[in-house]
Structure formats: structure tokens, C-alpha cells
Amino acid sequence: MPVDAQDGPGPEDVVVGLVAAPGPAGSAVEPAALQQELARRYPGTGWHVVPVVDALVVPPATDDELVDAARDRLLAAGWDLAVCLTDLPLQLARRPVVAHASPVHGVALVSVPALGPVGLRRRGLALAVQLVEELLGGGAPDVPGEGDRARGRRLRHRARQLAADPRDDGGEAELRFTARVLTGNLRLLAGMVRANRPWRLAYGLSRALTGALAAGVFALVTPDLWAMADAFGALRHAAVAAVAVGATAATLVVGAGLWERAPHRRVRKQVALFNLATTATVLLGVLTLYAVLLALSLLGAGVLVVPDLLAAALGHGAGPGDYLEVAWLTTSLATVGGALGAGLESDAAVRQAAYAYRGSEVAPADA
Template structure:
């Protein structure tokens, strides 16, 4: 097993007992897992994967590479209906190697990963070239010597997007937004100390408060994407993959914005209930105040805070934010491939 650093490494390392059982089922020895970063799996100029296994295959050896990179079948040499279908695995029987794309297995890939490893080992262990059986909903497409296990339909694309969002680890973006969080908290504090905000919050209907909340999170999302240049241009990669990367980026940033909003809302609610006495709040509103009035106050104050935080600050580390996007990680792979080719040319001279 060869696994990329990150989620593939975690899943393979934690599931080694199961993988060892799979190997024993086929009369093989499990030789462990090798963890790589950006050099074993590289990107070709047209965006395909290029595995560096070496030209010679050791008899009866099977190498399975698990990558975090999403794969779309381009349709070259295959049915046009399969174009841009989601690729779960790529198999090269001649070299006894397979590449499994982890994001295609969805946000909870552990069980499906074990089944897919079992399938590819079974195929690669068999030296014949006969077609192999697949689970329901999967088909095999060929491009030269490579066989692609692909899934079609909206469900497979939704699973791929969800898997990519998990691969981006959006919860890691939140600690990088301390500047935005501080600006949002400072702006939201006005809602706790100014009675005008109290009256306005309780005068607005729930629908209007909800609209303000959505607008504030949309603004925060747009600001983070534009300010940190997270949008993947179609000139950098081909259009379907650019759309895929941008969808995952938007979902990742939205997730971070929602978590930030919920955290700030709870903090403002606790602060309001601690600082503002219920009797005093009732006297300012002109009627008996209750929990729902504190909720409305925190709701509007949080939306105001997110507005101010989005416009008033940016992420603390531009590079760290970029690492949470697939487009940036793909560019790193291209650079690694170019550096490797440049090094080989220098050695040959």
C-alpha cells in the first residue's frame, strides 16, 4: 500500500489489520504502507495522473496507491456518456498497480475503501485480461492499457464533492480566521451594549432576520474566496475539473462561515444574557422580555458582526488557506513534476 500524506495515510494506517486480512484472503503477504507527499503521484500537462512505479513489475506483487486527488474520466476512447464520470480507481494490470481516488468514496469512505481495495487486489492478482465484475452502479472504461472504474450520475458527483470537502478539512480554516473572528466579535458586541439594536432585533420578523443571516454569510464567503484568490480559473485547468474544484472550495468556505456564525451566535447569546438584566431589557422594549428576545438580539448582532468581520479583515495566512483548495494542491503537483523532469535533464547532461 502507498498512501498520500493526510486523510489517505490516516485511513490506511488505521485499517492495516483489515488490509492484512484482504491480502491473506488472496494468499499474499502485506508489506505495509509507504507514505508519500507530492512526488510519487504527479500531474501530466493535460491533468492526468502519472504514477512513478518503475518500469519493471515484481512477479505476484500488487501495488495500490490511495490518493486524495479527485478524478474525472475524460471519455477518451470510451462511451461519450461516461465523459466526466467520477473515477473511483485506475488499474494497470500489466504493471500490477492501481490508484484509488479517495474523494470519490464520499465523506465517510472507510467501508467503501475496504471493498474497493478488495476488488482491485482481486483483479490485479488475476493475470488474465478478462472483464471483471463490479458493484451495482459502476462501469469499466478503457484508455489504452489503463482501466477506469467509474460511477455516473448526480449521486456520484455529490459523493465526490462531499469527499473533496472533507479532504479540504474545512475545520482547519477556522483557526486561521482569527482576524476575521476578532472583527466580527467586536462588531457583534455593539448589539449587547446598545439598546437601539435590542429594539431593532425584536421589531424584525424571523424571515427578515434569516435573510440578513444568509446575506452576511454569503458576503463572508465571497470575501474569503475573492480576497484569498481561491477561485480556480478555467485557463489553469480544463473546465469540468475547474467547476469541480470551485464547487468544493465554495462548500468548504461556507462550512467554515457557518461554524464561525454558530460559534459567534452562542457567544453573543451568553454575553447578552449575562450583561443585560431581563427587567432592564423589558423596560427598554416596552413589554415583558423572555428567551426569544435574547435570541433575536443575538441573531441580529451576530449577523452584524459577520458583515463587519468579512469586510474588515482577511485570513491570517494566505498560504494556509490556499492549501485547503484542490486547485492549489494540483499546481504543487505540476511544479513537482516539472522539477523532477528538470532534475533528470540536468543529470543526463
């Protein structure tokens, strides 16, 4: 029978708090899907998943700080277990930590960026179920002759024990699921950039886009620019484009103060990942802006630049390649104009690209 995550918990249900950081992290695990999968795995146990939006901590923060904050939330809400979906990157000895289970606290963490940019819901659900099993003692293997109802009572008893406030930190060891150093860090960085949604940065830079379009229109109808575009080779065009994109990105990062500094040595690696994700987000956003401007420049060149005038300025016949060169150089110069406009953007508009800034937006805690 389908399980409705919105129904209230029964007296015999194991209550799992699913705490997600504000933003894309909450899409990694659907509460109803988790409840249904747990019910399928343990048919003799009632399950109730309570979805909550709460960042729990202000970044940068360690996984131990997250566990403590989640434990406080668990005790305050009266849950049996807590699974937290965080957008913070967690590491252990240079290895990305994908998940962290603390049976003594009844708390598990999932670092959503470490799941990578694709297959998020499938991997997130499988990992959340595995973490609940680990919190309950490795999945609570079957006892010979034990039925579903008896097993369910044993699991509920185990969950109630975890929910009791521990007197010390002794007991079972904490478990961390780590990934390979190289591929894991690349997947982690890709997941952080995906969570930042860099393609939305170009849409938010209205002043930068306006400045770029104004610069592009003036450049597009200048015969001297046509001659320069014709004289440039592909390598020079690429170099000018790289400088234009880099200048715009640097203006955004420096102007809005997106570069973070580590307040403590223990979070230095995490802050370094914040800065890498922010820089990659800004670069991809500016490249998106560049691609849009290139398409508009090609359209504008086809409409505004008369073939006979272009041929006269170049001293030879004008073909599609010449129009592409004109549009390419126009786009590069327009992007530099966009860098000037980017300096006029409000900090709030630009700082959405900063990973730590986005992660620190704590939504009101749900009841």
C-alpha cells in the same frame, strides 16, 4: 499469524507500493490491514506493502497522468504493483471514477473523495484488494489440482511480468470503476469537502474572529439594535444572516484568490469540482464561525443586557425570544465585522480551504 507491514520484503514476496497523497487520503487504507487481507485471500503468496506519501502530480491532472507518474515511481522503487490513493476527483463521461486499474502498467488508482464522507476505511480497503486482484488478472482463479504454493508462484510470476517495463501501451484494457452521475457526484463532492475539514477554517481565522467579537460587543449594548431586532421578523433576520455569511465567504474566496482557472480544457471539469469543494468548504467554515458567534452572543446578552432596560427599549416585557432576536441580529452584524477582519488574514491561513492548493502540497518522497 499477524502480518507486520514494517518488516522487510522476502525474496518471494509480492511487493505492493501503497502511494497516498499528503493529507487525509492516506487514512483510506491502512498498509498493515491491506497486507493482512491480501495474505488472507492468497495464503500461498507472500505480500509486502510499502507505504509512501507522495502526491505524484500537481493538480489539476488526469488519471492517465497519475498512472504514468505512479508507473515511474514503481519502476524506480522496484515494486511489483502500485496502488495510489489520490485526493483528485476523476471523471469519465460526467460519471465520477471511483477507481482505475491499469494491468499493463501494474498500477491502480483510488479516488478517495469518490468513496464519500463515511465508511472510508472499510470501502477503501475492500476496493484496494479488488484492484490488486484486477491487476493480477481478475484474481487469478484457481487451477484444478493447484495448491496454495503453486498458486502463489503463479501470482508472483504474474506480478513480476507487470513490473517489467512495457515496450508499448498495448495489452489488456484499462478498467474504470464509475458511479452514478447524480449520487456519485454528490458523494464525490461530499468526500472532497470532508477532506478539506471545513470546521478547521473557523479556528484558523483568528483576525476574522477578533473583528467579529469586537463588532458584536458594541452591537450587543446598543438599545437601537434591541429595537431593530424586535421589529425584524424571522424572514428578515434570516435574510440578514444569509447576506452576512455570504459577504464573509466572498471576502475570503476573492481576497485570497481561491477561485481556480483551468489551464487546459481537458481538466476543466476537475477544476470546476475544485472550486465547488472550496466554496462549500468556505461556506461551512463561515457557518461554523456564525454558530460560535451566536452561542457567544446569547451568553453575552444574558450577562450584559439587563431585562428592565431591554423591556424599556422594546416597550413590552422581555422574554427568552427577545434575547434570541437580539443575539441573532448581533451575530449577523458581528459576522459582517468578521468579513472585514477576514480581509486581513494571511493568504496561507485562508488558502488551506482551497482544494487544489491543499492537493498540490507534495510531501518529500519516501525511500
